[in-house]
Amino acid sequence: MSVNGDAARDENDTDEPGWEVDQDDDWALAVIATVGRQLRLRREAVEMRVGDYAAAVGYGEDLVYKIESGKRIPRPEYLDTADEVLNAGGLVAAMKEDVKKVRYPKRVRDLAQMEARAVEIGLYVCHSISGLLQTPDHARAVFESRQPAYSQDEVERMVGARVARQSVFQRDPAPTLSFVLEEAPLRRPLGGTMVWRGQLEHLLEVARLRCVTLQVMPTHREVHPGLDGKIELLKFEDGSAVARCEGAFNGRPVSDTRQLRIAELRYGTIRAQALPPRESLVFIEELLGET
Incomplete structure (x- = not known):
């Protein structure tokens, strides 16, 4: 993903690249709250408003707010792009290791x-x-067959967990x-x-x-x-x-x-x-x- 974002990205796509945090998972809540707080502090340190930052990383403002407030788990590619936008020198991207430990239920x-x-x-x-x-394709077919239907984001998260x-x-x-x-x-x-x-x-x-x-x-x-x-x-x-x-x-x-x-x-x-x-x-x- 380019630092300038993708002009063709629509409103719904901007809210996809994160996962909901399980509210019963205290450890995950603590980790994601810390990651979100660090992202917000680094954005504020370079005096970048949420709107400008969201445009720079190519995602919606709503997603940025949710991640910074610890309500969404950022995907690895989001952290990579944020590291580049914030000139963090790899410190933000390094948080992928912490996020990786709690990305699954x-x-x-x-x-x-x-x-x-x-x-x-x-x-x-x-x-x-x-x-x-299960192969990834078989696991995906299993989750996509469930009723009521999972969102595609949930499907991919669960496929990743199963393969891991x-x-x-x-x-x-x-x-x-x-x-x-x-x-x-x-x-x-x-x-x-x-x-x-x-x-x-x-x-x-x-x-x-x-x-x-x-x-x-x-x-x-x-x-x-x-x-x-x-x-x-x-x-x-x-x-x-x-x-x-x-x-x-x-x-x-x-x-x-x-x-x-x-x-x-x-x-x-x-x-x-x-x-x-x-x-x-x-x-x-x-x-x-x-x-």
């Missing part, structure tokens, strides 16, 4: 933090493909990951044929990683313990663990020994009833060949 950050610490991750997903396995969680695959040493996916979602051409093919190809690529075991639950299995919904199991280096079963414990994360045994029993039974890993890969390859 708290529940997503909490989950990502647990996954980042886990040495074992087990996931069974009933009605969709696990978020850790997948850094778990790049850890060294990598955790042990196991996934059980239902056959039906694999057959659904969500997002169209090309997005569907890309998702199946990505599953094959991930399934070949040494740290990953991927299995498919055939539709013709009459019954199994996962019919109530998703099951998650996270185990940590210190021997502790966290589990969540949508059909048990009111769907809340649990760490009690007895409750963990129940979750492990359910997940173990599901894995035993699913196709073995090699047969699961063959199944996905055949499905890809049908697209």
Whole structure:
């Protein structure tokens, strides 16, 4: 984006480049309030009015006010442009690191933090493909299908959060990951044929990683313990663990020994009833060949 802005940018576009702050997220509120205050102080230090500054960065005055008052999370490109306009010498752009930590919803950050610490991750997903396995295009199609509809800004924010969680695959040493996916979602051409093919190809690529075991639950299995919904199991280096079963414990994360045994029993039974890993890969390859 040029420092002089884009004359073709319309009124609605000027309000897009930020995210709403979760009012229940105290840490995010504090960080964004500090970033906004620093932006305002630097603008005032160079004696630039809001209107002139908004024109220089190429965004609307309303967005500038919201960011400076800590009501919106600025995007990285906004901070880059502000740094240039305010002659900040990289100090404003450096705040991107602080913003990056709070740009995603708290529940997503909490989950990502647990996954980042886990040495074992087990996931069974009933009605969709696990978020850790979704391509950006597939994730976008998932969020765009929700009703009531999300704004495009919300969609892109959630896609970014979902993709960011997948850094778990790049850890060294990598955790042990196991996934059980239902056959039906694999057959659904969500997002169209090309997005569907890309998702199946990505599953094959991930399934070949040494740290990953991927299995498919055939539709013709009459019954199994996962019919109530998703099951998650996270185990940590210190021997502790966290589990969540949508059909048990009111769907809340649990760490009690007895409750963990129940979750492990359910997940173990599901894995035993699913196709073995090699047969699961063959199944996905055949499905890809049908697209």
